[in-house]
Amino acid sequence: MRVVIGEDEALLREGLVHLLEKAGIEVLGVAEDAPGLIELARAREPELVITDIRMPPGHTDDGLRAALEIRAQRPSTPIVILSQYVHRSYAVELLADDSAGVGYLLKQRVANGEVFCRDLRRVAHGGTVLDPEVVTVMLARARRDRDAIEQLTPRQAEVLALLAEGRSNAAIARRLVISEKAVVQHVSRIYDQLGLAPSEDDHRRVLAVARYLAR
Amino acid sequence: MPPLAQSVKRDTIAQKMPAIARRRRVTGGAFGTHGFPLALWQLAVAITVLGAVEFADGLQAQTGPWWVLLLFAAVGVEYGLAGILAWSRRPSNGIGALLCLGGLTLLGADLQNTGPPALVAAGLILGQAPIAVILHILLAFPSGRLRGRRDRALVLAGYLVTIAIEPPQYLFTHVSGPGGVLQVANQPDLIEIDRWIQRGLGAMIIVATAFVLASRLRRATPLQRRVLALLYSYGIAAILFLELAVNVLGPLFDWGPITVFVLQISALAGIPVAFVLGVFRGDFARTAEIDELGTWLGARDGARPALREALAQTLGDDSVELLFWLPERDRYVDAGGQAAELPEGRSGRAAVEIELGGSLVGAIAYDAVLIVEPELVRAAGRVIALALERERLTAELLASHDALLESRARIVEATDRERRRIARDLHDGLQAQLVLLAVKVGQIAPVPADAEVRAGLAELRAGLEGASDELRRLVQGVMPALLIERGLFAAAEDLVDRMPVPTRLHLTNLDGALPQSVESAGFFVIAEALTNAVKHSRANELAVSLERVDGRLMIEVRDDGVGGARVGGGTGLRGIADRVDVLGGRLLVESPPGEGTRLHAEVPCAS
Numbered sequence: 001m002r003v004v005i006g007e008d009e010a011l012l013r014e015g016l017v018h019l020l021e022k023a024g025i026e027v028l029g030v031a032e033d034a035p036g037l038i039e040l041a042r043a044r045e046p047e048l049v050i051t052d053i054r055m056p057p058g059h060t061d062d063g064l065r066a067a068l069e070i071r072a073q074r075p076s077t078p079i080v081i082l083s084q085y086v087h088r089s090y091a092v093e094l095l096a097d098d099s100a101g102v103g104y105l106l107k108q109r110v111a112n113g114e115v116f117c118r119d120l121r122r123v124a125h126g127g128t129v130l131d132p133e134v135v136t137v138m139l140a141r142a143r144r145d146r147d148a149i150e151q152l153t154p155r156q157a158e159v160l161a162l163l164a165e166g167r168s169n170a171a172i173a174r175r176l177v178i179s180e181k182a183v184v185q186h187v188s189r190i191y192d193q194l195g196l197a198p199s200e201d202d203h204r205r206v207l208a209v210a211r212y213l214a215r
Numbered sequence: 216m217p218p219l220a221q222s223v224k225r226d227t228i229a230q231k232m233p234a235i236a237r238r239r240r241v242t243g244g245a246f247g248t249h250g251f252p253l254a255l256w257q258l259a260v261a262i263t264v265l266g267a268v269e270f271a272d273g274l275q276a277q278t279g280p281w282w283v284l285l286l287f288a289a290v291g292v293e294y295g296l297a298g299i300l301a302w303s304r305r306p307s308n309g310i311g312a313l314l315c316l317g318g319l320t321l322l323g324a325d326l327q328n329t330g331p332p333a334l335v336a337a338g339l340i341l342g343q344a345p346i347a348v349i350l351h352i353l354l355a356f357p358s359g360r361l362r363g364r365r366d367r368a369l370v371l372a373g374y375l376v377t378i379a380i381e382p383p384q385y386l387f388t389h390v391s392g393p394g395g396v397l398q399v400a401n402q403p404d405l406i407e408i409d410r411w412i413q414r415g416l417g418a419m420i421i422v423a424t425a426f427v428l429a430s431r432l433r434r435a436t437p438l439q440r441r442v443l444a445l446l447y448s449y450g451i452a453a454i455l456f457l458e459l460a461v462n463v464l465g466p467l468f469d470w471g472p473i474t475v476f477v478l479q480i481s482a483l484a485g486i487p488v489a490f491v492l493g494v495f496r497g498d499f500a501r502t503a504e505i506d507e508l509g510t511w512l513g514a515r516d517g518a519r520p521a522l523r524e525a526l527a528q529t530l531g532d533d534s535v536e537l538l539f540w541l542p543e544r545d546r547y548v549d550a551g552g553q554a555a556e557l558p559e560g561r562s563g564r565a566a567v568e569i570e571l572g573g574s575l576v577g578a579i580a581y582d583a584v585l586i587v588e589p590e591l592v593r594a595a596g597r598v599i600a601l602a603l604e605r606e607r608l609t610a611e612l613l614a615s616h617d618a619l620l621e622s623r624a625r626i627v628e629a630t631d632r633e634r635r636r637i638a639r640d641l642h643d644g645l646q647a648q649l650v651l652l653a654v655k656v657g658q659i660a661p662v663p664a665d666a667e668v669r670a671g672l673a674e675l676r677a678g679l680e681g682a683s684d685e686l687r688r689l690v691q692g693v694m695p696a697l698l699i700e701r702g703l704f705a706a707a708e709d710l711v712d713r714m715p716v717p718t719r720l721h722l723t724n725l726d727g728a729l730p731q732s733v734e735s736a737g738f739f740v741i742a743e744a745l746t747n748a749v750k751h752s753r754a755n756e757l758a759v760s761l762e763r764v765d766g767r768l769m770i771e772v773r774d775d776g777v778g779g780a781r782v783g784g785g786t787g788l789r790g791i792a793d794r795v796d797v798l799g800g801r802l803l804v805e806s807p808p809g810e811g812t813r814l815h816a817e818v819p820c821a822s
Contacts, residue, residue: 009647015654022658053700054642060700084646084687085696087709107646108683111653111676137712144717 001124004044005030006037006051006063007082016050016110023117033057034066041070041077048124052107053083053090064090071097078123082107086134088141092214095128100207103129103166122166127203128210129166138164138213148194156193159186163209168202255299262295262318269325276330283473287325290484294318297487301494305531309359310352310494314487317348321483332396339385339397343377346454349486350424353450356443357493358587369424376416383409417458425451431584434563439584446493453482522602523550526579529595536580538566539607541614547578550606552613565589569596569603576604620797624732627797631694631735638694646686653679695738703734704761707741711759716749721760733768733820736794737761744772744814747787752776752812766821767800772814780806780814791816 003025007013017027028044031037033056041049049070051063067079078101081094086106094102103123109131110116119129130138139161143149152160155176162172169187173180187205191198194212199205266288273284298314305311324345326338350373354366361367387402387409388395428447435443456464457479465475527535538547538555549555558564558580565583569576579592586592596603656676690696698706704725711720729737741759748757754776762769782788782804791814795802800818 009643011651012647015651019654019658054696059639083696084642085691087697087705088712089697089701089705089708107650108653108680110650111657111680113654113657141712 001048001121002026002028002044002046003048003050003120003124004028004037004040004046006032006034006040006049006055006066008032008052008055012052012107019110019113020117020120023113025117025120034062037063037066038069038073042073045074047078048120049077049079050120051079051081053081061090064093068093068097076101076126078126079103080105080120080123080129082110086131086137088134088137088214091130091134091138091210095207095211095214100126100128100203104134105129105131106133119166122203125203127166128207130164130210132161132165135161135164135213138210142213142215152190152193156186156190159183160190160209160213163187163190163206164213166206166210252303255303258315259296259299262299262315262322263292265322266292266295266325269322269329272330273325273328276328278328278330280473283476284328286477286480287328288322290480291318291321291325293484294321294487297491301491305494308357308494308531309355310357310490311359313348313352313355313359314490317345317352317487320344320348327394330393332393335393336385336396339394340378340381342384343381344374345483346457347373347377349450349454349483350420352486352490353428353447354424356446356490357585359494360587362587365427369420369427372416372420376413376420380409380413380416414458421451421454435584439563442493446489449489450486453486456482522599522606526595526599530581530586530592532582532585534564534582534585537603537606538578538580539603539610540568540575540577541607541611542574544614548610548614550610550613552610552615552617554614567592567596569593569600571600571604576600576607620799624797627736627794628732631732634694634735635699638690638696638699641686641690641693642696646683646690649679649683649686653683694735698734698738703729703737706734706738707759707761710738710742710745714745714749714757716754716757718745718757718759721758721762723760723762725761725763727763729768729820732798733818736798736800736818737768737770739794740770740791740816741772743787743791747780748772748774748776748812751780752778754811763820766819768818768820770814770816770818773811775811777808778806778810778812779808780804780812788814 001024003020005013005016005020005027007016007030013030013032017030020027028046029040031040035057037049037051037055049067051067053061053063055063055066064081067081071077071079079094080103081090082105083090084107086104091104094104101123103119105116105119109119123129139149139157143157149157149160158176159172162175167175169180169183173183176183188198190209194209196208196212199208269291270284270288273279273288274281278284294314295318298311298316298318300311301308301314302311320341323341324338324343326334327342329335329338347370351361351370354370355361361370383402383405385395385397386399387405388398389401389403389406390398428443428451432440432443432447460470460475460479460482464470465472470478523535523537526537527533536555537550538557539550540546541548547555547557557566557578563582563584564580566578566580567589568578579596581592653676656672656679659672695706695709697709704722707722708720711718741761745757745759748754752774754774756775758771758773760769760771762771780788782792782802788804792802795816795818798818800816802817803815804812805815806812
């Protein structure tokens, strides 16, 4: 897998490059600011763009805007946004984009290199990965506003949260210590309850749930 | 004025004139004394009687059609009464006195139409004098006093041309009978030469006057200009018409002497009305006198209007301003404590400084067009000096209060700036380092096979993650990232998202950026109010609304809890009130027991 990285903090940038290369991910280039990242992505055509949200020159959400710009220029370029904080509003913006392949994670998730690299690969293949923290916020809000979610059983709610984070059936089964078959059953009940169209595609299924919650 | 005919009658004027002149001097100097209105009554009655007597005598002597005689006398009386009206309402303004003088000269000219030769002679001598008085009024308007040597010279020239160059007209007249009472020889040539000298000099005076008035118009404020332009042009036109009606317009339109006279007297009749209205311009309040200022000062606090209003009434100038001197700041402030300057030389305003016990306490700024003599203002200033000193102390207090508010705002602003800096430093430095450390720990993890080491590393990683979370919360508390990145409305949304109690958010009219200080304060207010509600109100539902209305940010936080919250009740409302207060906003807390709490804050946010 070939990626480009946008990160203004030098030590963290090097740490990230080191981590990815050790995991067998090819880093095509790094950028220290938003315009540099856009230029880099245009020149190297990566399979995935990883960027910090707060970057020069504005030091606000420049990284996010650069990522959206890259997607506008080259649709369906997968992007993973890293941030010190996660907010529902940013997730909503990312998911509003029509194409799949979006990740939004707390920066500190980088520490668990194994899980982090697996998440990167999921996004690169068109999956959706949301940080548990932002999913919690989205779920809490959705629960308040929509009866359908209120009526889910606690176990179904747990499955829904993991689904929205972007976990596969197998991963959910491992986490909850239940069988994969049970997960499939829960997922189909959740789909009925929320009135979502059933889908065989793992990625699309997750995206539908995430978008439902972000609504 | 052309003599209508001739006749006889009594005196009375000569006796009245000295009294009037004396009265004029008294009021002209500074202010009149008490009993002044009685003298005005007497003057009004005297002028009316004089007019009536002249009319009656003219009728008896049959010097002209009755209505023409009535018109002449009536216009004279009109000048007198209009002048007295202005005089009584505006004792400090000389226009009233000048109009009275105009009335008397008109009635004097009207003596030509009476019977007794002595009076007819007096009438002949004063025949042209009303024109000089009108010129005088024009140049003295609106204060009633002449400004500078040029004005005085013009007015003096006016009187000379109308009175001193007039004699050949009646000395060498061809008219016999009563109209020729002063005739010494019949010399038409001399009359003609004199007439041309009079016209030439008259024209020069009029042109010079027009020039002076035009330059005065240029210097006037737009508001003054409208009134002045109207009066000046009317005055000049009336003077020109008096001469042109006889020698140019009369022959041109074939007007008879009666028509010419009626037109002339009509043009003159409008002048008192126009000028009295000009003097009263905008304000018909009776002007008080300096003595009354003293009475006002003695009145009890609650009963007396503001010092400025009393002064404005006394001076007859509504634009009067009081400035207070702050010695330690070496500058003037206005009544609100705001910094102020003395008027500039060419602004049409002037100021006199007021001292008390040898030290400067303040200044009175006034309309220099309306009030020509600074002495008048200075006299008023001496009377109010003590009161001015008292108001000065109030203004000083207000000014230092403002300074305090400003410094408080600066401190809050500096704190916010510092918070932003700390948040950024923690974010860029410590947080990044913690993540990096965790990455490093993660990388060494797979190598050792030892279970104890692995457990230790896992613990280390969990510890670093915990430290990261803790630091994130800390930075979030110092200055929320979303507030820096996306502003108040996004930050409010995020805040509401994370509330443990269902919270509705309503955002309206959010276009345009808010000043940073308002964003920080707004966030603080919402966060603090929500925290309060969750902690103390036992509410089931909260609601936040943010709206921008006419340059003000309206923040409302409501809950359906137990109520009973109050500012200073130790519930954090004090902090909210302070934050709002610093920005010049206001806070309203409604919290009846058992009926929930509604907190409404308004902050000015025009950026």
